[in-house]
Amino acid sequence: MNPAQSAPDHPCPPWLAQRLRAAGGSVSFARYMDWALHDPDHGAYGSGRLQVGPAGDFATSPSLGSDFAALLAPQLAQWLLQLDGVTPSSCGMESSSGRLSLIEAGPGEGDLAADLAVALVAGWPELAARLELVLVEPNAGMAARQRQRLSGCPLPVRWCSFAELAAAPAQGVVLAHEVLDALPVERVIWDGALWRRQLVVLDEAAAAGPQLRLEAGAPLQPQADAALWNQVQQRGLIAAERLPAGWTTELHTAVAPWLAGAGAALTRGVLLVVDYALENRRYNLETRQGGTLIAYRHQQASGDLLREPGHWDLTAHLCLETLEADALASAWRPLGQRLQGEALLALGLAQRLYGLQQSRPEELAAALASREALLRLVDPAGLGAFHWIAFARPGDHPVQASLFLSDPPAQGGCG
Numbered sequence: 001m002n003p004a005q006s007a008p009d010h011p012c013p014p015w016l017a018q019r020l021r022a023a024g025g026s027v028s029f030a031r032y033m034d035w036a037l038h039d040p041d042h043g044a045y046g047s048g049r050l051q052v053g054p055a056g057d058f059a060t061s062p063s064l065g066s067d068f069a070a071l072l073a074p075q076l077a078q079w080l081l082q083l084d085g086v087t088p089s090s091c092g093m094e095s096s097s098g099r100l101s102l103i104e105a106g107p108g109e110g111d112l113a114a115d116l117a118v119a120l121v122a123g124w125p126e127l128a129a130r131l132e133l134v135l136v137e138p139n140a141g142m143a144a145r146q147r148q149r150l151s152g153c154p155l156p157v158r159w160c161s162f163a164e165l166a167a168a169p170a171q172g173v174v175l176a177h178e179v180l181d182a183l184p185v186e187r188v189i190w191d192g193a194l195w196r197r198q199l200v201v202l203d204e205a206a207a208a209g210p211q212l213r214l215e216a217g218a219p220l221q222p223q224a225d226a227a228l229w230n231q232v233q234q235r236g237l238i239a240a241e242r243l244p245a246g247w248t249t250e251l252h253t254a255v256a257p258w259l260a261g262a263g264a265a266l267t268r269g270v271l272l273v274v275d276y277a278l279e280n281r282r283y284n285l286e287t288r289q290g291g292t293l294i295a296y297r298h299q300q301a302s303g304d305l306l307r308e309p310g311h312w313d314l315t316a317h318l319c320l321e322t323l324e325a326d327a328l329a330s331a332w333r334p335l336g337q338r339l340q341g342e343a344l345l346a347l348g349l350a351q352r353l354y355g356l357q358q359s360r361p362e363e364l365a366a367a368l369a370s371r372e373a374l375l376r377l378v379d380p381a382g383l384g385a386f387h388w389i390a391f392a393r394p395g396d397h398p399v400q401a402s403l404f405l406s407d408p409p410a411q412g413g414c415g
């Protein structure tokens with residue numbers, strides 16, 4: 001063997017080697033991703049090792065400052081007020097004086113929840129008086145930091161799972177900001193004739209110690225691998241002859257159960273997903289040879305998915321059509337979708353930017369930081385290209401309007 005080929009590219013940490021041995025030496029990519037992100041002791045989120053923010057591992061819209069929450073707050077207030085105005089039906093729904101819940105899944109550092117609480121209390125005190133924050137965070141390491149961040153929160157706040165909420169469902173809004181991209185995905189490879197599941201394999205033969213490598217597993221079977229096969233079909237990939245051998249993509253098998261869980265948590269309300277996503281035709285481009293999965297750490301992106309497991313974020317774009325089909329299957333009714341840039345303009349970003357011009361000299365530094373953050377939020381080559389996708393629970397509470405889908409307010413006269 002060529003010594004260069006046997007170089008230890010992907011040392012497998014002992015905790016993961018132990019898991020892989022117990023699993024027979026290999027696991028699906030989704031299982032690997034789940035361990036690498038969510039293992040309570042060693043996972044990047046499970047241990048709380050990953051830090052969200054410009055000074056951490058990667059930045060997100062809420063981590064750039066409170067402007068994102070301030071712009072989102074009117075949209076949430078509009079939905080909550082519409083829900084509140086509903087006359088209870090004969091099926092025993094809560095009355096309009098009942099508690100409303102703002103449920104955030106995957107709150108990261110807790111920035112969005114904290115800033116939204118402040119914005120809602122300031123702008124809609126009567127509504128806020130009946131509002132609670134519910135944070136859905138499976139990773140204890142992240143939840144510990146959220147507790148600190150929210151220690152002075154002006155709204156009542158609790159942490160619980162969708163399953164716990166389903167026992168006493170809430171009415172309100174579920175927010176999923178950059179969380180569905182962190183759900184484990186499966187990877188499948190087109191070998192030129194058949195689709196195969198990609199495996200993560202423990203290689204114990206290397207002199208340098210256990211190594212990780214990716215390997216194509218057995219061909220997918222329509223019945224035995226129904227969940228994967230259905231998604232291959234849904235993505236229009238059954239007849240894949242046009243694709244080069246080795247073409248790999250990811251399938252979002254964890255999204256459907258997540259949507260069902262979120263649906264069971266609400267008697268009535270709205271779900272807003274904000275995330276990076278591609279239309280199917282762009283996902284399936286011949287040139288997108290390795291899918292969209294990417295690793296992040298210390299503001300650095302890497303295509304090496306086996307690098308230092310438990311130290312890097314692993315994340316994949318959503319597929320818009322798969323998300324919508326999964327949502328419909330869980331009885332979510334689509335309300336509409338928009339790119340973040342357009343959504344934030346509809347919610348008054350231009351007016352906010354204009355208002356910064358009126359800042360007093362002593363506010364200049366803060367105004368400049370705010371200006372930079374606002375421009376980043378709508379950058380069409382960055383956060384502005386994220387998708388805002390809203391759904392409602394069906395039933396007797398039609399949400400009539402959504403500000404983020406409306407025309408931007410007219411310019412002028414604002415400050």
Ligand SMILES: C[S@@+](CC[C@H](N)C(=O)[O-])C[C@H]1O[C@@H](n2cnc3c(N)ncnc32)[C@H](O)[C@@H]1O
Pocket residue numbers: 045046052060061062063105106107108109136137138139142177178179182183
């Ligand atoms: C990419 S971070 C996003 C953080 C935050 N929403 C933001 O945009 O700044 C993903 C967050 O989702 C959490 N998470 C991962 N899987 C989850 C799941 N199944 N349900 C809820 N949260 C999850 C992670 O622990 C982390 O807090």
